[in-house]
Amino acid sequence: MPKRSNMGPPWWHGRFQGRGYRITVPREAILDVLNRTSKHLSAEDIYLEVHKIYPHIGLTTIYRTLELLVHIGLVFKFDFGDGRARFELSEGPKGIRHHHHLVCTNCGRVIDYTDFIDDEIELLGRTEKGLSKKFNFKITNHLIQFYGLCDGCRDKK
C-alpha cells in the first residue's frame, strides 16, 4: 500500500516530471515495493508483490517500468547468473544502504556486505575520477561482486 501520508509528493516525482514521463499508479506501486525491501527482487517477484494490491497490473508493465527506472538511474539491475535479472533501488556509494555482493557459484546464494566499504569508496572515488578523465566517460554507478564458494558449499566439493 503506497503511503504518501502528508509530506508532499514522494521524492522521486522530480525524476519523472520535466522529462516527459508520467507518474502513474503502476510506477508508484513498483517504486514502493522496491523501497520497502532490502532483498534482490526479480521482475516476477515484484509483479507478485504489486499484484497483491493491484491485481490488474500486468507483468509487461513491470518490465517496462523497471527498464525506465534503470534508464533514469533510480534502479540498478543485477545479474547473479541464474538467468533472471534482479533489481534494487540504486543508491550511490554514499547511500546508507549501499552494499556489494558475495555470490556463491555453487548454490547461487548472495550475501550483501557493507564491510570495507569506506576503503572501497576512497579507491573508487580516485578510480572513477581517473577513468572518467581518461576515457571521457561519465560514470554514474559501479558494480562490485566477489565470486566463490559459500560457507555451506566450500567443504562439499
Add this chain to the structure above:
Amino acid sequence: MPKRSNMGPPWWHGRFQGRGYRITVPREAILDVLNRTSKHLSAEDIYLEVHKIYPHIGLTTIYRTLELLVHIGLVFKFDFGDGRARFELSEGPKGIRHHHHLVCTNCGRVIDYTDFIDDEIELLGRTEKGLSKKFNFKITNHLIQFYGLCDGCRDKK
C-alpha cells in the same frame, strides 16, 4: 587452428584429468579460441569461430563446454546487459591480461581498462581476506564494472 606444437600437453589438461572430465576436440577448440582473443565473445561468437575449423561442432556443445569451463574456473562469464552472456579466459588479479570494464548504459560499448589496477589489487586483497574470514567464503574471483555514458553518448542526452 589449435596449435599444440611440441611443448607437451596444454596447460589446461590438468584441470580436466583427475576430475573425470575428458579432453575432447571441441573443448580444445573452444579454449583455443578464447586463448587467442582479447575480445568479449558470446557463445555464438565462439561457435562461429570454432565452426570455421570444425563445422560439425554444434552450438549446444559450445554452451555445455562454456558451462563446464566456468564451473572449473577456467573461464569467466560476464553480463553487459544486452541479453547475451560474454566469456573470457579467467585470469586472477595478477594475470597479465586482468582488466575491468567500463560499460556505456546508452550504446552498450564496453571499454577494458587496466589503469589503477595496482591500487585495486591492494584493496581487493585486503577486502577478500576480510570477507573470506568473516563469511567463511572461499573467494575465487571478482567483478568490477563501472557504468555510465561513453564519450560518444554523454553529450547526445
Add this chain to the structure above:
DNA sequence: AATATTAATGAAAACCATTTTCAATAAACT
C-alpha cells in the same frame, strides 16, 4: 590391440525470461 564403460556430442525440440504488437486507457496540458 581389442573391448567395455560411460562421458560427451549433435540435432531438434523445449524452455522461459523478456520484448513487441496493438487497441484501449488515463495522465497532464489547454
Add this chain to the structure above:
DNA sequence: AGTTTATTGAAAATGGTTTTCATTAATATT
C-alpha cells in the same frame, strides 16, 4: 471538459539458453 500523447494490458513473438535422446568417442580394462 476536451485534447494530446504517454502508458497500459493481453496475447503473441522473440531469442538466448537448456533439455532430450540416440549416437559417438575418450578413457579404462582386459
